[in-house]
Amino acid sequence: MLQIKNLHASIDGKEILKGINLEIKPGEVHAIMGPNGSGKSTLASVIAGHDAFEQTQGEILFEGEDIQELAPEERAHRGVFLSFQYPVEIPGVSVTNFIKTAINELRKSKGQEDMPANEMLALIKQKAELLEIDRKFLSRSLNEGFSGGEKKRNEIFQMAMLNPKLAILDETDSGLDIDALRVVANGVNRLRSQENAVIVITHYQRLLDYIIPDFVHVLHDGKIVKSGEKELAHQLEEKGYDWVK
Amino acid sequence: MELKERLLASYLAFEDRTEMDDHVRNIRSQAIKNFESNGFPSKKDEEWKYTSLNPLLKVPYTVFSKKENSVEFKDVKKYFLHEIDSYKLVFIDGVYSSFLSETTHQGMDICLLSSALSKPKYKMVMDRFYNQATDKNESLTSLNTAFATEGAYINIPKGKVVNKPIQIIHFSTGQESALMLFPRNLIVVGENAHVQIIERHQSLYENPVLTNAVTEIFANKRAIVDYYKIQNDLPSASLIDHTYISQKQDSNCAVHTFSFGGKMTRNNLNFYQEGEHVQSTLKGITLVGDKQHVDHHTLVAHNQPNCESFQEYKGIYADQSTGVFNGKVIVKKEAQKTNAYQQNNNLLTGDKATINTKPQLEIFADDVKCSHGCTIGQLDKKALFYLRARGIPEKEAKALLMYAFANDVLSAVKIQEIKTRITKIIANKIGVKLGFDI
Numbered sequence: 001m002l003q004i005k006n007l008h009a010s011i012d013g014k015e016i017l018k019g020i021n022l023e024i025k026p027g028e029v030h031a032i033m034g035p036n037g038s039g040k041s042t043l044a045s046v047i048a049g050h051d052a053f054e055q056t057q058g059e060i061l062f063e064g065e066d067i068q069e070l071a072p073e074e075r076a077h078r079g080v081f082l083s084f085q086y087p088v089e090i091p092g093v094s095v096t097n098f099i100k101t102a103i104n105e106l107r108k109s110k111g112q113e114d115m116p117a118n119e120m121l122a123l124i125k126q127k128a129e130l131l132e133i134d135r136k137f138l139s140r141s142l143n144e145g146f147s148g149g150e151k152k153r154n155e156i157f158q159m160a161m162l163n164p165k166l167a168i169l170d171e172t173d174s175g176l177d178i179d180a181l182r183v184v185a186n187g188v189n190r191l192r193s194q195e196n197a198v199i200v201i202t203h204y205q206r207l208l209d210y211i212i213p214d215f216v217h218v219l220h221d222g223k224i225v226k227s228g229e230k231e232l233a234h235q236l237e238e239k240g241y242d243w244v245k
Numbered sequence: 246m247e248l249k250e251r252l253l254a255s256y257l258a259f260e261d262r263t264e265m266d267d268h269v270r271n272i273r274s275q276a277i278k279n280f281e282s283n284g285f286p287s288k289k290d291e292e293w294k295y296t297s298l299n300p301l302l303k304v305p306y307t308v309f310s311k312k313e314n315s316v317e318f319k320d321v322k323k324y325f326l327h328e329i330d331s332y333k334l335v336f337i338d339g340v341y342s343s344f345l346s347e348t349t350h351q352g353m354d355i356c357l358l359s360s361a362l363s364k365p366k367y368k369m370v371m372d373r374f375y376n377q378a379t380d381k382n383e384s385l386t387s388l389n390t391a392f393a394t395e396g397a398y399i400n401i402p403k404g405k406v407v408n409k410p411i412q413i414i415h416f417s418t419g420q421e422s423a424l425m426l427f428p429r430n431l432i433v434v435g436e437n438a439h440v441q442i443i444e445r446h447q448s449l450y451e452n453p454v455l456t457n458a459v460t461e462i463f464a465n466k467r468a469i470v471d472y473y474k475i476q477n478d479l480p481s482a483s484l485i486d487h488t489y490i491s492q493k494q495d496s497n498c499a500v501h502t503f504s505f506g507g508k509m510t511r512n513n514l515n516f517y518q519e520g521e522h523v524q525s526t527l528k529g530i531t532l533v534g535d536k537q538h539v540d541h542h543t544l545v546a547h548n549q550p551n552c553e554s555f556q557e558y559k560g561i562y563a564d565q566s567t568g569v570f571n572g573k574v575i576v577k578k579e580a581q582k583t584n585a586y587q588q589n590n591n592l593l594t595g596d597k598a599t600i601n602t603k604p605q606l607e608i609f610a611d612d613v614k615c616s617h618g619c620t621i622g623q624l625d626k627k628a629l630f631y632l633r634a635r636g637i638p639e640k641e642a643k644a645l646l647m648y649a650f651a652n653d654v655l656s657a658v659k660i661q662e663i664k665t666r667i668t669k670i671i672a673n674k675i676g677v678k679l680g681f682d683i
Binding site (some may be wrong): 048049050052071072073074075077081082085087088090091092093098101102105106109133162195 | 600625626627628630631632633634635636637638639642643645646648650651652653656
């Protein structure tokens with residue numbers, strides 16, 4: 001599904017990613033761990049197409065297609081989803097209107113008509129229940145005044161609505177208390193299938209107790225310095241990142 | 246001959262052929278004298294520092310349309326809020342169109358200024374209110390006062406709640422190669438009365454038009470006035486709009502100004518609080534592009550204690566468009582416990598767009614709460630990426646952010662059809678279809 005080959009990326013001329021190689025197959029969950037500043041969030045942003053980063057070398061293939069020249073929305077239409085570490089507040093646009101717009105743009109890109117209103121409502125209701133989201137919450141302005149937990153839950157709600165092929169969860173566990181963490185992880189697990197894949201980016205092993213990864217990669221200074229199976233996360237938790245440097 | 250000289254010459258002819266009573270004649274001759282000595286304001290005047298009238302003064306405007314022109318309703322229907330029932334006062338090239346209008350004298354007067362100025366039964370009201378709220382030193386207001394003969398006259402008696410909105414629409418047909426218009430509206434709202442008014446100036450053909458309009462509104466005790474100005478004219482049209490609002494105790498007046506088009510638009514919006522516990526609301530959305538220019542000059546005179554004013558103006562300037570916001574708040578010594586709020590936020594979406602924004606607070610009382618703020622920025626790049634990462638294309642994402650930006654003002658509109666209309670105008674301006682209604 002996703003092949004990253006010798007990926008180098010920089011921002012304002014400063015190189016952050018220094019040769020990343022990664023292959024993700026459908027049905028897999030990969031965890032990317034690493035200390036602050038190792039390039040985890042940059043990797044997420046570059047895959048999603050953030051134009052502040054320049055891809056200087058290497059390639060990103062999504063379902064065999066080089067996506068370097070694709071705009072963020074085109075990547076989204078192909079099935080890439082990024083759950084933001086810091087979701088942006090957009091006053092004046094409700095959660096419902098936002099997700100309706102996103103769904104219908106996705107359909108438009110596939111040459112489909114807008115989703116009928118009753119179908120949309122039913123889908124919203126179903127996914128909101130999955131994430132234990134209150135109905136009143138959906139009419140609030142997007143992320144405005146949301147708690148950290150509400151923001152992250154809302155990200156996973158959007159993921160559930162959009163049903164992406166590849167979901168990248170960037171520090172989805174940060175700012176979550178244990179109950180919210182359970183709800184969010186449960187939501188992600190319910191959405192897993194043999195057709196889609198998940199990249200979990202996290203600093204701590206905590207989230208990986210709930211979303212069990214098939215592979216764990218350790219990022220340090222823009223490179224993957226160690227890869228292994230889920231036990232690697234526990235070893236990191238015990239020994240710290242200095243151990244793999 | 247320069248425009249000023251031509252106007253002064255026209256006035257002599259106008260005075261000769263117009264019958265009027267002494268009171269009105271006196272007001273007009275005072276006004277033309279003031280215009281004669283002050284002329285058109287230039288950029289040397291502090292109030293006109295960022296707005297130049299010079300390009301307009303070179304246009305050979307005609308003051309009076311030579312013939313009566315008519316338009317078909319089907320051709321102008323789109324400029325009306327035709328989805329809802331309303332009273333209508335429609336003027337074509339400055340002349341009343343009975344065909345397009347719907348007036349009333351039943352329990353209230355929703356009719357013409359020309360008849361109010363000429364019929365004896367209105368004389369008492371005219372003596373008391375006509376030209377009483379205006380700034381007598383303001384040269385362009387004086388110019389209007391000197392020439393104005395027609396416009397809306399609305400008098401809502403005590404306790405009357407007008408059951409449907411009133412639309413005031415001034416059309417110009419472009420029959421004259423260049424036309425100058427002087428619409429004049431007088432609105433008197435009695436104690437506990439309630440009225441909603443929508444005002445629009447619209448040219449139908451791309452010949453230059455300069456409209457120099459004056460509206461006076463008197464809100465008596467506990468009156469509620471909800472006023473909407475829709476400015477979405479052709480690029481050949483310019484508008485100088487003066488609105489003077491005098492508010493008595495416990496009255497509540499709100500003016501919403503939507504400036505979406507026209508070559509040059511200048512809004513002078515003046516509120517005078519003449520009683521305690523008055524509420525004044527001034528809101529605006531400006532969305533322009535090309536080389537359009539929009540200037541909002543507001544004044545709130547807090548003359549009495551325990552009053553509030555609330556100003557919120559949002560501007561989006563594309564291409565090489567330019568904007569001005571100058572918000573003056575005067576709090577007199579006796580106006581203790583004043584609560585005055587002012588906010589002006591601007592987005593510059595064009596590299597060559599400009600906005601000059603200036604809060605101007607003159608506070609002479611010591612126990613007041615006055616706040617103001619202004620921002621100038623671009624669309625938030627993080628927000629843009631967030632929306633695009635969800636599959637919303639760049640253009641639609643920008644439109645969505647502009648909506649979000651303007652929404653605080655739009656959500657305060659009390660007539661749903663206006664909200665829908667404004668939403669459509671904004672969508673057209675930005676060139677997108679949004680998947681939902683606001």
